[in-house]
Amino acid sequence: MTTTRVEELPDVRSLVDLVRTGGPEALDAFGPAIDELADTAAVAGFLGIKPGSVMRVRGRTRADGRPDFPPPDRTFGRSPAWRYRTVVLHRAGMPGQGGATKWQPGQSGRTSQPASVAARTPRRRRQPAGGKTQARASRTLTAPASSPSRRKPAGS
Helix, strand or coil: CCCCHHHHCCCHHHHHHHHHHHCHHHHHHHHHHHCCEECHHHHHHHHCCCHHHHHHHHCCECCCCCECCCCCCEEECCEEEEEHHHHHHHHHECCHHHECCCCCCCCCCCCCCCHHHHHHCCCCCCCCCCCCCHHHHHHHHCCCCCCCCCCCCCCC
C-alpha cells in the first residue's frame, strides 16, 4: 500500500500556526504535498469536518463580506477542488479561533456569560413527569359527570 504525500502533512491547526508565525513561505517546506488538489471529501477530512459542512460553508459570507471558505482553485465539471495551501492560507487569515486573535495556547475557546446576562436569561419551566402542564393533566384525567336523562314525560 502506498502512502500519499498528503498523509505526510501535519494537522491544519499546526499549519495555520506556522503560517501566522513564519508567513506563507513557511508552507514551502512541505513541498509538493501542500500543492496537491483535493476534492470536497479530502478537504473535509483534512479540516476534520464532514463533506456536507464544506458544501454548506462554501456559500456563506462573514459579516464583513469575506467568504467563509475560499473559492475553488479548479473545477472539474461541477466538482470543486482546492489546493491544501489555499485552505491553510484562508484559515490563517480568518478572524476568531480560525485566525489571528488574542487567543493563547492553553486557553479554552469558551467564555462564560457575565452574571448580569445570566440573571436576565429566563429559565425554562419544569414540566410534570407526564410532560403535561397541570391544567392539561386535570382536563384529561377527569371524566365528565354523567348527566341525568332529559327525556320528556310521555303525556306532556
